[in-house]
């Protein structure tokens with residue numbers, strides 16, 4: 701059992717803009733850099749960077765904007781996104797490989813392969829999606845850092 705104090709926990713919030721393909725990836729590259737500085741295991745960093753990038757991109761592509769909140773505790777990384785947007789009608793369907801509702805313009809830029817959520821699932825120890833149609837989506841990814 702660990703008794704975490706407030707100082708053991710780092711929390712950072714990155715605002716994410718809808719449609720901003722230039723800034724897309726900033727939150728995940730900053731996350732990767734920070735995890736490296738903290739000396740986190742490279743395999744954990746690899747998984748966190750993929751999950752973070754896919755989560756971030758989903759806000760850029762599918763939402764009207766929101767934020768990504770990274771929480772680092774002594775035992776886990778939590779990557780949470782919260783957005784305002786269309787929400788996800790069928791979460792099980794959205795989790796399937798190849799399923800996408802990305803626009804033609806996003807696809808022309810090379811996005812919308814429908815692999816983001818399946819990749820997030822592969823990289824995470826736990827994934828939770830709470831979505832309300834016409835309101836928005838909250839995605840919570842947990843990656844354990846101590847086995």
Ligand SMILES: Nc1ncnc2c1ncn2[C@@H]1O[C@H](COP(=O)(O)OP(=O)(O)O)[C@@H](O)[C@H]1O
Pocket residue numbers: 754758759761762763783785786787788794795799800801802811812813814815816817818837
């Ligand atoms: N934040 C979000 N808001 C609304 N819909 C989303 C969001 N994230 C994912 N989705 C839905 O889930 C689908 C699958 O997501 P994903 O696996 O990342 O593939 P892709 O982003 O390539 O479409 C998206 O096409 C979209 O319909």
Ligand SMILES: [Mg+2]
Pocket residue numbers: 754757758812814815816817
């Ligand atoms: Mg995606």
